[in-house]
Amino acid sequence: MTHEGDAMPVVPRKPRVGLLPMYISLYDKTNPSARGGFTGFIRDVAERLEAEDIGVVQSGICCVDAEFRSAAALFEKESVDAVVTLHLAYSPSEEALPSLASTSLPLLMLDTTMDYSYGRDVAPARLMYNHGIHGVQDLASLLRRHGRHYEIVAGHLEHSTVIRRAAGIIRAFVAADEFMNSRVLRVGERFAGMGDFHVPADVLCSAFGITVVQAGVQELSPHLAAVAESAVRDEMKENAALFDVQLPEDTHRASVLAGMALRSFISKHHANALSVNFLAATEVFPMPFLEVSKGMARGVGYAGEGDVLTAALVGAFIRAYGEATFTEIFCPDWQGNALFLSHMGEINPSVAAAKPMLLQKNFPYTDAPDPAYIACAVRAGPATLANLAPCPGDTFRLIASRVDVLDDTEREDLKQSVRAWVEPPVPVADFLETYSFLGGTHHSALVIGEHLESLAAFARRAGMDFRVIE
Incomplete structure (x- = not known):
């Protein structure tokens, strides 16, 4: 905070995160056009993080072990403060585990989906864009079993405080790194x-x-x-x-x-x-x-x-x-x-x-x-x-x-x-x-x-x- 006539700075360090969209290669074979439907969703997540003064480094959509390894290498090269996972759909946890378990970067799981409502009148086609939560459950369970620390926030992007909460946890990672x-x-x-x-x-x-x-x-x-x-x-x-x-x-x-x-x-x-x-x-x-x-x-x-x-x-x-x-x-x-x-x-x-x-x-x-x-x-x-x-x-x-x-x-x-x-x-x-x-x-x-x-x-x-x- 500054007051009239002064120049006293406020100095929080702007955090940077690696945004990791997660997907399953099976869908590229059975429904190749579905992947493109997530482009705007990924962009929306990145822009909302940026609006909270969180810098974003994006990897491509990752499905298999080699892609996750490449993403982890990118994030480490860019010296991001944390990895934020984003399950676009179900994603098999064992594909991501080797990379996420081996990197020392803090891990935040963003548990969200595209649509706010998925009620009894939903169109069946919307399932493709709203079922990532059981991929989150798969990965979280495996991470917990392997003793890999992670944080998690859940909610809809627009109708909850999930991004603000995510930003707070990212800043907690920064604080811990600064302290240690x-x-x-x-x-x-x-x-x-x-x-x-x-x-x-x-x-x-x-x-x-x-x-x-x-x-x-x-x-x-x-x-x-x-x-x-x-x-x-x-x-x-x-x-x-x-x-x-x-x-x-x-x-x-x-x-x-x-x-x-x-x-x-x-x-x-x-x-x-x-x-x-x-x-x-x-x-x-x-x-x-x-x-x-x-x-x-x-x-x-x-x-x-x-x-x-x-x-x-x-x-x-x-x-x-x-x-x-x-x-x-x-x-x-x-x-x-x-x-x-x-x-x-x-x-x-x-x-x-x-x-x-x-x-x-x-x-x-x-x-x-x-x-x-x-x-x-x-x-x-x-x-x-x-x-x-x-x-x-x-x-x-x-x-x-x-x-x-x-x-x-x-x-x-x-x-x-x-x-x-x-x-x-x-x-x-x-x-x-x-x-x-x-x-x-x-x-x-x-x-x-x-x-x-x-x-x-x-x-x-x-x-x-x-x-x-x-």
Whole structure:
């Protein structure tokens, strides 16, 4: 989301899928003209996926093993994010199984047919164009037997949300791929004694392929020295367009300098997520609240206090869904049946309800100068709160709940904070009991929009347990 006068990007990666139309060669022998009747249907599916901002790479219609192998090779060459199967008619599963079982690409079965109505007055000739569902059943059964993971959505193209749901699951595949290829930079040690989110780096690597790069603040010194004064001035001008600037110029400048050095350091380490322990801030490196917030808008994941696990999750969600941010459940509003979400000074400005203010933060925790930070509310509407909790035996659980972000406060003093009031789908007491019974940590991600089905697919793809509070 952007606001008048700003240029803050929203950065979801556009997914691309391989569309795999499936058919049976027997029909080419007994009814050769029937194949041509599916051309418009295939085109319709592709166009509807494109309308959901999903790129489509099409194979030809596949009937036999060699054709499926050729299609799989094409999709792998094109580096698509998933394969979407489309049963035009019955298609023998053993023809497709070798290719679909051997590729590492995620698999989504689109279970749909051409006609909306197939009632008691249907013309018999329409059977040819509407019986693909038992081909889906054949293939799904065989995939399940062979332990090949797949997702499935069913419904009519025009009279259901099946394509929108398919797009959500495709984005879940993107999120899982982004998460499982995260490279997280941690500046400073994790906050001592804060154990809920802590997972050893070797466990994150073995469980998800996540790489953790540990660094000290002193390693940023050459990057601080390399930042040009002209670049600092340009960044300050950009901030003046993006934010309502209400802080001293020297504070702004020092924070921009630290932020640009951190940006260079992130680039050097090829990181796509970041965690900074605020206790690592120094006289020459103020806590980079401003940069980590702007970084989230560019797709760099973030979580506070050395929490690399949640940082990787937030980054994956931003790059897959666009509008997501790091957050924390701070206070219960028992009377109003709401939860107050906040953090010290970090929020993705892409989720802001209005143009954020750029302010100076009182920072008594170290000898670092007071840093710049942005203050804003999350815009009202549906959202999804998600938490990744470590569990026994180096397993993980994704806890999610649909919430409604409420309208912002009218109090001017509260408007100087990072904030959101959200209403959960159950009474606050029940939510909090269930959340902690499931082992939820105190660091979370908030994703704008309703994504429960998509997050369930994300969890399955990443090998996590998934629980919904509803």
